[in-house]
Amino acid sequence: MSTSQQPDPRDRPARLTVGVVGAGRVGPALAASLQLAGHRPVAVSGVSDASRRRAEHLLPGVPLVPPAEVLARSELVLLTVPDDALPGLVEGLAETGAVRPGQLLVHTSGRYGAKVLDPALRAGALPLALHPAMTFTGTPVDVQRLAGCSFGVTAPEELRLAAEALVIEMGGEPEWIAEERRPLYHAALALGANHLVTLVAQSMELLREAGVAAPDRMLGPLLGAALDNALRSGDAALTGPVARGDAGTVAAHVTELRRHAPQAVAGYLAMARATADRALAHGLLKPELAEDLLGVLATGTDGAEGEAR
Numbered sequence: 065m066s067t068s069q070q071p072d073p074r075d076r077p078a079r080l081t082v083g084v085v086g087a088g089r090v091g092p093a094l095a096a097s098l099q100l101a102g103h104r105p106v107a108v109s110g111v112s113d114a115s116r117r118r119a120e121h122l123l124p125g126v127p128l129v130p131p132a133e134v135l136a137r138s139e140l141v142l143l144t145v146p147d148d149a150l151p152g153l154v155e156g157l158a159e160t161g162a163v164r165p166g167q168l169l170v171h172t173s174g175r176y177g178a179k180v181l182d183p184a185l186r187a188g189a190l191p192l193a194l195h196p197a198m199t200f201t202g203t204p205v206d207v208q209r210l211a212g213c214s215f216g217v218t219a220p221e222e223l224r225l226a227a228e229a230l231v232i233e234m235g236g237e238p239e240w241i242a243e244e245r246r247p248l249y250h251a252a253l254a255l256g257a258n259h260l261v262t263l264v265a266q267s268m269e270l271l272r273e274a275g276v277a278a279p280d281r282m283l284g285p286l287l288g289a290a291l292d293n294a295l296r297s298g299d300a301a302l303t304g305p306v307a308r309g310d311a312g313t314v315a316a317h318v319t320e321l322r323r324h325a326p327q328a329v330a331g332y333l334a335m336a337r338a339t340a341d342r343a344l345a346h347g348l349l350k351p352e353l354a355e356d357l358l359g360v361l362a363t364g365t366d367g368a369e370g371e372a373r
Contacts, residue, residue, distance in 0.1 A: 083138030087115035091144030092122035093206035101233035158183035174250035177218035177243035193218040211235040309353025
């Protein structure tokens with residue numbers, strides 16, 4: 065649903081009091097975004113010193129209180145705790161009577177849909193799963209990044225319009241995800257975003273080892289172009305020695321990685337195999353070149369490496 069397709073005003077949530085349970089990087093940013101849309105943050109809970117400082121920075125003047133008190137003060141509650149902590153938190157809040165009928169209860173976990181909120185639903189709450197497909201820093205820049213950010217939305221059908229309206233108010237783009245597809249959806253995001261950070265960090269370390277003074281400056285244009293090409297063209301954007309079938313070059317890479325960064329060898333080989341499979345499937349890697357390449361990737365042997373010297 066595009067932000068240009070504004071919801072009917074009758075479906076727009078009324079101005080709500082907002083509480084945050086779990087002042088990690090996500091919750092305060094979403095509450096600050098809702099505040100810009102006219103809602104009123106009234107309470108936040110946080111355990112660590114870092115989370116408390118984050119809440120004070122992004123939500124100045126909003127009191128820090130225990131989770132049960134957050135629910136007592138709020139019409140809309142953001143549950144922004146780690147995935148593994150979410151089921152227990154919901155059960156505990158429901159069992160202690162903290163959940164009120166008619167209260168909007170929103171979690172931001174990518175892994176879970178709305179069913180994890182069933183204990184609260186039985187207590188009369190209105191369950192929404194709104195997961196922002198964005199990486200967060202815990203600083204005000206996160207609020208700006210929500211503009212145009214996709215949200216994975218899962219909710220009962222009768223709450224769909226309210227869920228989408230809240231996302232749009234935060235500047236986001238709602239994308240409906242079926243309950244049973246949530247783990248796959250989240251795995252896809254983790255594969256792309258989380259692993260990208262690891263790959264880039266490893267690449268910068270190796271460039272420093274090779275004598276590059278500013279690896280970030282070198283990688284910025286290259287990675288920006290690669291990402292843009294991949295988003296536009298998918299597998300057709302594959303380039304480099306694996307897609308070309310340059311087995312000798314790949315063997316030389318493995319040799320150097322074993323010498324200077326042995327911890328990176330397994331990841332390099334795994335990604336190269338995946339790249340080779342995709343290049344073959346899409347006709348980019350010539351079959352007559354694939355055999356030697358796949359041999360190098362399967363074994364990483366000294367003999368294969370020796371050919372590249």
